[in-house]
Amino acid sequence: MDYSNLxxxxxxxxxxLFDQGYLDEQYNQLEELQDDSSPNFVEEVVALFFKDSSxxxxxxxxxxxxxxxxxxxxxxxxxxxxxxxxxxxxxxxxNECSMFKAHCNDRNLEGCxxxxxxxxxxxxxxxxxxxxxxxxxxxxxxxxxAVNSRK
Amino acid sequence: xxxxxxxxxxPFLSSFVFHHISWNPFMCLYIYQLNHxxxxxxxxxxxxxxxxxxxxxxxxxNSSPLQxxxxxxxxxxxxKEHEQEDTPGSSSALVFPPAMAVATETPFHVLAVDDSLPDxxxxxxxxxxxxxxxxxxxxGSKALEFLGIHGDEDSSPPISVHADxxxxxxxxxxxxxxxxxxxxxxxxxxxxxxTSLRDIxxxxxxxxxxxxxxxxxxxxxxDEFFLKPVRLSDMSRLKPHILKSRCKEHCHQEQHQQSDxxxxxxxxxxxxxxxxxxxxxxxxxxxxxxxEDNEEVLPQTNRSRHS
Numbered sequence: 528m529d530y531s532n533l534x535x536x537x538x539x540x541x542x543x544l545f546d547q548g549y550l551d552e553q554y555n556q557l558e559e560l561q562d563d564s565s566p567n568f569v570e571e572v573v574a575l576f577f578k579d580s581s582x583x584x585x586x587x588x589x590x591x592x593x594x595x596x597x598x599x600x601x602x603x604x605x606x607x608x609x610x611x612x613x614x615x616x617x618x619x620x621x622n623e624c625s626m627f628k629a630h631c632n633d634r635n636l637e638g639c640x641x642x643x644x645x646x647x648x649x650x651x652x653x654x655x656x657x658x659x660x661x662x663x664x665x666x667x668x669x670x671x672x673a674v675n676s677r678k
Numbered sequence: 679x680x681x682x683x684x685x686x687x688x689p690f691l692s693s694f695v696f697h698h699i700s701w702n703p704f705m706c707l708y709i710y711q712l713n714h715x716x717x718x719x720x721x722x723x724x725x726x727x728x729x730x731x732x733x734x735x736x737x738x739x740n741s742s743p744l745q746x747x748x749x750x751x752x753x754x755x756x757x758k759e760h761e762q763e764d765t766p767g768s769s770s771a772l773v774f775p776p777a778m779a780v781a782t783e784t785p786f787h788v789l790a791v792d793d794s795l796p797d798x799x800x801x802x803x804x805x806x807x808x809x810x811x812x813x814x815x816x817x818g819s820k821a822l823e824f825l826g827i828h829g830d831e832d833s834s835p836p837i838s839v840h841a842d843x844x845x846x847x848x849x850x851x852x853x854x855x856x857x858x859x860x861x862x863x864x865x866x867x868x869x870x871x872x873t874s875l876r877d878i879x880x881x882x883x884x885x886x887x888x889x890x891x892x893x894x895x896x897x898x899x900x901d902e903f904f905l906k907p908v909r910l911s912d913m914s915r916l917k918p919h920i921l922k923s924r925c926k927e928h929c930h931q932e933q934h935q936q937s938d939x940x941x942x943x944x945x946x947x948x949x950x951x952x953x954x955x956x957x958x959x960x961x962x963x964x965x966x967x968x969x970e971d972n973e974e975v976l977p978q979t980n981r982s983r984h985s
Contacts, residue, residue, distance in 0.1 A: 553907050560803045560910065568803055575796040606856065610885045611796045614907045 818860030
């Protein structure tokens with residue numbers, strides 16, 4: 528089976544994810560950790576991130592709508608979100624979290640709300656893009672991936 | 679020669695071979711080299727073949743000049759041969775002439791503490807890739823439970839929370855700083871307050887680069903501070919701390935043994951050795967040795983104790 532077309536798509540997609548700032552160098556670190564003994568590591572850790580961060584987004588939203596707002600708690604929630612986002616190389620997410628934190632510091636409720644909407648959009652976009660990317664990778668199979676993924 | 683004891687504890691040397699050599703240091707060196715080749719062939723991954731620094735240190739603590747000369751030359755030979763096979767996480771203990779040289783393959787055990795699930799998965803993978811054995815927990819209190827501390831008291835002997843296991847040795851603790859409830863700093867303090875755990879090296883991880891935080895942790899006794907996200911290259915910074923603490927512990931152990939067994943002097947007795955199960959009467963150090971290198975042997979020490 529000729530994988531070259533598929534690989535072209537994969538490389539092109541990965542490149543665009545990096546060029547558009549969705550992912551940073553940390554994502555490459557994850558790929559470095561994937562091998563025969565842990566062939567789906569990247570997908571697994573990304574899945575854990577999305578599961579964890581969806582929960583955090585819900586908590587943040589609830590905390591924002593509760594009156595009076597507990598900015599200390601909000602900051603703590605976003606801090607967690609930012610941390611795990613940075614662990615998987617989610618650059619845009621990480622940056623948006625920083626914006627949220629800044630608004631939190633200023634006790635700027637409106638700023639927080641706007642930032643949350645952006646975070647949710649970034650979250651959904653990244654999730655969708657990575658799902659597409661992993662689907663492509665799955666088509667080439669683990670052996671091929673192990674050989675080619677670090678190109 | 680205590681060949682029965684040796685054949686039980688040294689898988690790579692038969693007692694037959696051993697009977698037929700004298701305590702000639704160069705003969706021992708030769709046998710050691712044979713052993714090591716065998717070990718390497720057996721190892722499925724390079725990760726299992728690794729020299730350790732602490733025997734050299736322990737040897738320095740208590741050796742005659744000749745022993746030092748032979749030991750250092752064999753150590754250097756091995757060092758040079760196996761530079762490429764350097765993986766941070768595994769230990770192989772060398773026992774130098776005139777005692778037998780045995781290479782063992784026991785991974786160091788790291789306890790990783792982080793409340794974030796993706797981060798736990800990442801640190802686990804980083805550690806396993808670096809040939810460490812890993813246990814992850816999601817909180818400081820669970821870490822203390824695992825280490826055998828309940829609340830503020832040390833339970834003695836320290837027993838892991840898993841009843842079906844015996845004492846579990848932990849060689850290093852790596853913990854996130856920001857955690858709900860007990861922070862990494864709180865955990866560090868508790869560990870340093872515990873007589874049984876205070877010698878275990880502790881590494882703090884944090885996503886925030888705050889100098890005052892870093893200093894506070896280091897002052898409290900943390901051995902290292904990692905900025906998150908942690909990378910594979912950070913893993914190589916862990917082993918030196920483990921080895922340093924083992925050497926320190928071992929030298930204390932040696933001094934303890936020296937004063938104990940002065941009357942048991944043997945003409946070729948060399949007290950400087952790798953830890954054996956016999957020396958775990960010192961409870962404060964037992965955590966680290968239990969469950970580890972059971973194949974390590976120092977016939978000299980055992981002889982002087984049992985004769």
